[in-house]
Amino acid sequence: MTYAVIDVGGNQIIIEPGKFYDVNYIDANPGDLINLTRVLFFSKLNVYHIGTPCLTQVLVKATILKHVKGKKIKIFKVKPKKNNRQTKGHRQKLTRIFVEDIIS
Template sequence: MVYAVVELGGNQLIIEPGKFYDVNYMHASPGDIINLNRVLLVAQSNNFSIGRPCLNNVIVKARVLRHLKGKKVTIFKVKPKKNSRVKIGHRQKLTRIFVEKIL
């Protein structure tokens, strides 16, 4: 089993080849192949490679499948005794990527 820890969009993800992940919005068209080069760790069976901070010789190839929006989050702010109420909704823009291989 091969997996890697990748830093992407300010978040760290544990990824495996052949699976898809929803990450923060990326400026790439659906169908594009992107290289994720901020690889922090790679594990192959019992062999671990840890970068300080990144591994320079490892690249993860991923394909952009589509862009979508996350679940709606409702923010409701109340200031007591001031009769102030604010209701705001937010949907995060996401990009679905499919990890093809870890090189």
């Protein structure tokens, strides 16, 4: 089983080839091929490689499938005794990527 831990958009994600993941927004068009170089950990056939902090010889090839919005988050603030209530909402912009291959 081949998998890797990558750092993309400030988040660390465990990825496997042939699966898709939602990551923070990447400024590219759907269908573009991107290379993710910040690989922190790599495992292939129970042989482990740990980066300090990154592995330079490992590359992740991924395709951008589409841009989506995340789940809506509601923020509700109340200031007691002031009759002040405030509601806000937020939807994070995400990019869905398909991991094609992990090249070592």
